[in-house]
Amino acid sequence: MKVRLPAAGTFKAPFRTFTARKSCSGTLKMESNTNKLQNLHITSNEETYPVPEIDCTDDEDDEVMEPQVTLGFIDEPEEPEDWHLLLPQHFPNKAGGVPAWLDPVNLPSGKSRSCDFCGEPLRFVLQVYAPIHSKETAYHRTLFVFMCPSMACLLLDQHEQGKDRAANPKRSVKVFRCQLAQDNAFYQLEEHEGCSESIESQCAGGPRAQLCHWCGTWKGEKRCSVCRKAYYCSKKHQELDWRSSHKNECHQILGAPNDSDSILPDARKVPVFAGAAWPEYTVVDETEKPPRFANCDGNSSELYVVQGQNEPDHMLSLMDEFEADADNRCWASFLDRISRAPHQVLRYCREAKAKPLWAMSSGSLATAAIPSCIYCSGPLRYEFQIMPQLLHFFHVENKPDSLDWATIVVFTCQGSCDRNINYKEEFVWVQLYPTTATRYRSSGYQSPSTNKILRSDL
Amino acid sequence: MAERGGERGGERGGFGRRFGRGDRGGRRGGRRGQRQEEEKWVPVTKLGRLVKEQKISKIEEIYLHSLPVKEHQIVETLVPGLKDEVMKITPVQKQTRAGQRTRFKAFVVVGDCDGHVGLGVKCAKEVATAIRGAIILAKLSVVPVRRGYWGNKIGQPHTVPCKVTGKCGSVTVRMVPAPRGSGIVAARVPKKVLQFAGIEDVFTSSRGSTKTLGNFVKATFDCLMKTYGFLTPEFWKETSFRMTPFQQFTDLLAIPTKGLMLEAPVETVEA
Numbered sequence A: 001m002k003v004r005l006p007a008a009g010t011f012k013a014p015f016r017t018f019t020a021r022k023s024c025s026g027t028l029k030m031e032s033n034t035n036k037l038q039n040l041h042i043t044s045n046e047e048t049y050p051v052p053e054i055d056c057t058d059d060e061d062d063e064v065m066e067p068q069v070t071l072g073f074i075d076e077p078e079e080p081e082d083w084h085l086l087l088p089q090h091f092p093n094k095a096g097g098v099p100a101w102l103d104p105v106n107l108p109s110g111k112s113r114s115c116d117f118c119g120e121p122l123r124f125v126l127q128v129y130a131p132i133h134s135k136e137t138a139y140h141r142t143l144f145v146f147m148c149p150s151m152a153c154l155l156l157d158q159h160e161q162g163k164d165r166a167a168n169p170k171r172s173v174k175v176f177r178c179q180l181a182q183d184n185a186f187y188q189l190e191e192h193e194g195c196s197e198s199i200e201s202q203c204a205g206g207p208r209a210q211l212c213h214w215c216g217t218w219k220g221e222k223r224c225s226v227c228r229k230a231y232y233c234s235k236k237h238q239e240l241d242w243r244s245s246h247k248n249e250c251h252q253i254l255g256a257p258n259d260s261d262s263i264l265p266d267a268r269k270v271p272v273f274a275g276a277a278w279p280e281y282t283v284v285d286e287t288e289k290p291p292r293f294a295n296c297d298g299n300s301s302e303l304y305v306v307q308g309q310n311e312p313d314h315m316l317s318l319m320d321e322f323e324a325d326a327d328n329r330c331w332a333s334f335l336d337r338i339s340r341a342p343h344q345v346l347r348y349c350r351e352a353k354a355k356p357l358w359a360m361s362s363g364s365l366a367t368a369a370i371p372s373c374i375y376c377s378g379p380l381r382y383e384f385q386i387m388p389q390l391l392h393f394f395h396v397e398n399k400p401d402s403l404d405w406a407t408i409v410v411f412t413c414q415g416s417c418d419r420n421i422n423y424k425e426e427f428v429w430v431q432l433y434p435t436t437a438t439r440y441r442s443s444g445y446q447s448p449s450t451n452k453i454l455r456s457d458l
Numbered sequence B: 001m002a003e004r005g006g007e008r009g010g011e012r013g014g015f016g017r018r019f020g021r022g023d024r025g026g027r028r029g030g031r032r033g034q035r036q037e038e039e040k041w042v043p044v045t046k047l048g049r050l051v052k053e054q055k056i057s058k059i060e061e062i063y064l065h066s067l068p069v070k071e072h073q074i075v076e077t078l079v080p081g082l083k084d085e086v087m088k089i090t091p092v093q094k095q096t097r098a099g100q101r102t103r104f105k106a107f108v109v110v111g112d113c114d115g116h117v118g119l120g121v122k123c124a125k126e127v128a129t130a131i132r133g134a135i136i137l138a139k140l141s142v143v144p145v146r147r148g149y150w151g152n153k154i155g156q157p158h159t160v161p162c163k164v165t166g167k168c169g170s171v172t173v174r175m176v177p178a179p180r181g182s183g184i185v186a187a188r189v190p191k192k193v194l195q196f197a198g199i200e201d202v203f204t205s206s207r208g209s210t211k212t213l214g215n216f217v218k219a220t221f222d223c224l225m226k227t228y229g230f231l232t233p234e235f236w237k238e239t240s241f242r243m244t245p246f247q248q249f250t251d252l253l254a255i256p257t258k259g260l261m262l263e264a265p266v267e268t269v270e271a
Helices: A014-025 A027-039 A060-065 A080-084 A151-160 A235-255 A300-304 A318-338 A389-393 A436-443 A450-454 B002-011 B022-037 B046-052 B060-064 B072-078 B127-140 B188-197 B213-229 B257-261
Strands: A070-075 A123-129 A140-147 A173-180 A281-287 A344-348 A380-386 A407-413 A424-431 B083-096 B099-111 B116-124 B164-168 B171-177 B202-207
Touching (some): A123 A344, A123 A380, A140 A380, A140 A407, A151 A424, A173 A407, A281 A344, A344 A389, A389 B046, B046 B072, B072 B127, B083 B127, B083 B213, B099 B127, B099 B188, B099 B213, B116 B127, B116 B188, B116 B213, B171 B213, B188 B202, B188 B213
Antiparallel strands (some): A070 A281, A070 A344, A123 A140, A140 A173, A173 A424, A344 A380, A380 A407, A407 A424, B083 B099, B099 B116, B164 B171, B171 B202
């Protein structure tokens, strides 16, 4: 058998070079190869042991390998003791209301605390106390999530979140991470086991920065020029407060001088601010239970997959059908997973193999596309995600322009780096429900029936 | 210092580790109460939230705007009288190297016997799972059924408004309006579906391999879906579009009406 040697520099297919080598190596090597082949005993396994069929729907192994997810549930604080536990010195997990800042002095300032699109100060969503036990400087570690309550800004944010972080894209959702060592200037070394009613009155926080009198979220840098005691984070909040209540109170404060330099709210109670904020809750964590019907098929997400019925009337392009299928399957597995605990608002998992639970396949972020940390250039990793049930608990309105998301996924620095900045920004990805109108409009496809044209988002 | 650090590490919690403080144990009572509530539905989609708040009272408002229903609890809330029935459970098999893998296919019809019917088909390894899944899918696919009169418009509509036909596979089912008192003249399988739909009198005619229950039942369902797709003189009037619960007033509605008239009529609800 003559094999033509490929010309030098034209090595296209590797296997061709291999055969060429074989032919010119001579007969000795050929013999040894055939000997090797003869020594091989090819037995058919099917007769001796039945080979278990690898069924693509058998996901029982996946249950074992999947990392353990901690879920967060909303719990309404009822007794005054519960309210007291929401104070920063108890390192709470909370949603809504005002943030319990971990580092109460060096708060985020400047542009990082306002929406990059409308300029309004961001509103507090939730905070997660997630210390890293293996790292000394992260003995205390909290992640704070803020977002602009305007849906218009969130839609603009969708375009910006995919852009390169080095270019400082505009965001309307921001996540801050703060970590402290055990020995720090703000909290005592010894922790409170729990404050009974008697200790409550004595349990107070350490030194704190001045917070805005209206929202209670951000640092109050500007000051009311009349009474010089009410601090504000921005002009907008000063205006709002003046119009609502401060106009009347200002003179009274001026008239009754206090010893303190400002009207600091009582450090022992959770402060109540007049500004618009979402209702305050505490977040209770529990590990995710295994599926109820664990002995049945492992992947019960098939339950929710809508098998499309043939509709020869509607001219669905092939692309649309495939898109719908992948989205449907993703939605089915999403529904199945949250059906184990329908009240969950937070999914937390900091293990290496953890992947976020996407609601749709469109609008999700691939693992390869996760950017790096802007401070240490290290890799980012999925830490937690916020579920849409939180909107129900926040009593968000359901108007056309109201806030709505499918899931908000937060990626944090894998090494939880320390830098000079106290509140470091982490990467957050928002997935919204796709609106059929935009899908059809963008693809330039117009369906013949009005039903499709009038169809809008969920 | 190190020992204290170790102790603290054991007692301190935070996300990622189970939290077990003493005072929190007392508060767990609140959570236990909530566990009973966990059967209550927490909506995930905006439509679900609207339904839960009772801003949407009838399912017809969802049909009017052709909004996709992604949670079956929405249908359960809006159509309270839904009954379900398992039509058939067939074992289907797939040949593998190790023998046959048997799964069960369940056909479930849901309906409130008053103009809403849904069909769900699910295949799963266990019968119970298949039935559960089929019920959920059936609820997600609930459609309105238009009823009309055979002759005099006295009393409530009792039959299909016109001759309609539905096809699935080789099976075609044709439904013909019938006078009051005829009853449902149909085979056992479509009779069940038509009873769930709330049709009292109808003549049917079927063709094809009606032995295949899947196709037969899908054909009747397709036929029922078409009742609201049939253009009758009542729909000749120009439709006045209403805003969907979510969408702002779009440019589409600002297009002059001549352009809109070319489209097929929007399905309105018959009283």
